[in-house]
Amino acid sequence: MTEERVYTAAVLIIGNEVLSGRTQDANLSYLAVGLSRAGIRLMEARVVRDDEAAIIGALNEVRARYDYVFTTGGIGPTHDDITSESVAKAFGLKLIRHPDAVRLLEAHYRPGDLNEARLRMANTPEGAVLVRNPVSRAPGFQIGNVFVLAGVPLVMQAMFDGIRDRLKGGRPQxxxxxxxxxxxxxxxxxxxxxxxxxxxxxxxxxxxxxxxxxxxxxxxxxxxxxxxxxxxxxxxxxxxxxxxxxxxxxxx
Amino acid sequence: MTEERVYTAAVLIIGNEVLSGRTQDANLSYLAVGLSRAGIRLMEARVVRDDEAAIIGALNEVRARYDYVFTTGGIGPTHDDITSESVAKAFGLKLIRHPDAVRLLEAHYRPGDLNEARLRMANTPEGAVLVRNPVSRAPGFQIGNVFVLAGVPLVMQAMFDGIRDRLKGGRPQxxxxxxxxxxxxxxxxxxxxxxxxxxxxxxxxxxxxxxxxxxxxxxxxxxxxxxxxxxxxxxxxxxxxxxxxxxxxxxx
Missing domain, CATH: 3.30.70.260 (ACT domain)
Known part of the structure; x- marks a missing residue:
């Protein structure tokens, strides 16, 4: 057997609702199966609270350790959605309002409905590449080796399916x-x-x-x-x- | 409002089967709900592979950070069950064959059926206190602030229900x-x-x-x-x- 490059990943599930037991996470197993098919080995997963320090700490550990990180949750319009700003801080990058994301939201909402809270969903770290959301439009994003995905399973799955061709893997397990x-x-x-x-x-x-x-x-x-x-x-x-x-x- | 002591916990899910997507974890939400009722706040959860270094690294981080840690999985009789020895190493303790655990297994198996593999299920770090398993007898254990529980949900739930009175919590959420x-x-x-x-x-x-x-x-x-x-x-x-x-x- 020749030595081959093994590609690795971690999943970071962001959300108090999983840690309170209110919601049973359904995203991990979907990502696990998809990564395995892509020849990427899922090495660990973490569930953290909607807490900036917790997100930054966990993210900086896993993004240094693995080829890819996939986060789920915390990219909606409400006060408890703090993933985008936390990711920007973890990378030491400015949080900007991504112009392409703004255009996607403008096309989706009726005039007058795109309020400031919804516009927050266009915030990304500077330099991020958007991840398409065919379900409800508000996009995820990729920055470095980190993919920031939605928490709602239907949306998360569609986002992940759309980025598979960006992922480089080894031989599938x-x-x-x-x-x-x-x-x-x-x-x-x-x-x-x-x-x-x-x-x-x-x-x-x-x-x-x-x-x-x-x-x-x-x-x-x-x-x-x-x-x-x-x-x-x-x-x-x-x-x-x-x-x-x-x-x-x-x-x- | 008076400042009160907040009790915290982490869950450490040990098992390749959760990271491969073969098994959808069902233990986290059970523990989350039970801890919440006990007035203990679940701060984070991690899923790690059946890998000694991964288990030791994660366990030593979370046991230093939170009041309680609950591990699930990896305490069966097969080669991939390495939780007990990993926990012993994390604590720097000797792995012993716990005499009370041996007695429990002896009472459960027919003479001749208690082979060396099954006896491994009686191994604990020195000084551990057993956690009763009313379902299939092979016990879990507590060492310091760490509770080592089974991975099979039915067994894990029975073990957790049996240790609730050992847990000190604050006011329930x-x-x-x-x-x-x-x-x-x-x-x-x-x-x-x-x-x-x-x-x-x-x-x-x-x-x-x-x-x-x-x-x-x-x-x-x-x-x-x-x-x-x-x-x-x-x-x-x-x-x-x-x-x-x-x-x-x-x-x-």
């Missing part, structure tokens, strides 16, 4: 999943041995409790298809050796 | 929510003015797009009931002044 009713405590030893022989793959073991009974899902990930198939076949053989009946599953 | 079809861009100015007058409360504005139409939910949180009621009434009046019909909503 491939995955296989095998499920059986063998408990993970019995699989553990053999599975650890397979993982040791396939250090280039990532093998995860996930117990489940379903109405139909309990068992274990084993998920294998890697970029080399032949290695992945070989390891998956060893996992199936391990399950059979323990009296189980391995079933292939959608890896998800 | 109260909340009110008012919903209307007035867009947040029209509410923004007046809402910002209300927030400025009620700096002790936290007022959030959340647009929604539902099958029945779109609108805005306004959520107010704070510990002083009279202030909360007064601010909520001002929000209702603001909505009416803009031609809307404010409806009370479950704040969630």
């Amino acid at each position: 491939l995955s296989r999943a095998v499920v059986s009713t063998v408990p993970e405590g019995l699989l553990a030893k053999g599975l650890g041995e397979i993982q040791a022989r396939y250090a280039d793959l990532e093998i995860g073991s996930y117990p489940y409790f379903r109405r139909t009974g309990y068992g274990t899902s084993l998920v294998l990930r890697g970029t080399d298809q032949a290695r992945l198939e070989a390891a998956t076949e060893e996992v199936r053989a391990l399950i059979r050796s323990l009296g189980g009946d391995p079933q292939d599953e959608q890896p998800g | 109260l909340s009110r929510a008012v919903v209307s079809t007035v867009p947040e861009g029209l509410l923004a100015k007046g809402l910002g003015e209300i927030q400025a007058r009620y700096a002790d409360l936290e007022i959030g504005s959340y647009p929604y797009f539902r099958r029945t139409g779109y609108g805005t939910s306004l959520v107010l949180r704070g510990t002083d009931q009279a202030r909360l009621e007064a601010a909520t009434e001002e929000v209702r009046a603001l909505i009416r002044s803009l031609g809307g019909d404010p409806q009370d909503e479950q704040p969630g």
Whole structure:
């Protein structure tokens, strides 16, 4: 195997509503799947409050550490929407009213409806490139390696789909999943041995409790298809050796 | 209002499956709601990979910063379950086989079924206090201000419910929510003015797009009931002044 460049990312979820339990975040899993398909490895995610110091602190840590950062939330018109100014401060850049964003909002709202609060949605750090919002028009933006996206899932998804061609990734991660009713405590030893022989793959073991009974899902990930198939076949053989009946599953 | 002690917490979600998008985390919102009821403010959450350095780095940051930390995931019997040893290393403590945990496992498994992999689930940092698992027996543990819980939601919830009386909190956050079809861009100015007058409360504005139409939910949180009621009434009046019909909503 040749050494290849691994592209990495973090997600920064901004919003008190996720930390209060009011809202169950739905953006992380969408971004995780999309990044994986783009050959970008999501290394960590953080949820922070609508608090300038918290946003700046977290953003500056992750943008230095990973190739890409995707933020969600806090770009609406109300007082608790402070993502744009916080991102500008994190970069040490001036916050400007982006002329193209103003034009988008002018085209969207009826004359007289584009008030000062709504115009705030055109604020970006100086030098930002807009991210299109086909749903409700108010754009996101990209500054450096940071993509600032909406929090409403429908809008966030449309924004992310629109920027995929700006993202550079490595070979996409491939995955296989095998499920059986063998408990993970019995699989553990053999599975650890397979993982040791396939250090280039990532093998995860996930117990489940379903109405139909309990068992274990084993998920294998890697970029080399032949290695992945070989390891998956060893996992199936391990399950059979323990009296189980391995079933292939959608890896998800 | 007298100045009161605010109790804070962070949640650390450990698991590649959440970052690959395979699993949608369900633990954060459960913990968020439970902590809020206990008068503890959830300040941030992080999702990290099954990677020792990542777990240690994140844990040492958040345990120094907040009163409590709750970790989920990575305490099973397989090779990818590395939370206990990572937590021990983060604290600079020896990893021991906890005798009470061994007894719990011995009582749970049939003779001969308690193999070395399963015994690993009895490992804790030296000095840890066990957290009971009424579902599948293998316990979590508490060390210092860190509670190490399971990743499977059913088990995590039972563990958390069992430790609530170990947690010291301040006055519980109260909340009110008012919903209307007035867009947040029209509410923004007046809402910002209300927030400025009620700096002790936290007022959030959340647009929604539902099958029945779109609108805005306004959520107010704070510990002083009279202030909360007064601010909520001002929000209702603001909505009416803009031609809307404010409806009370479950704040969630």
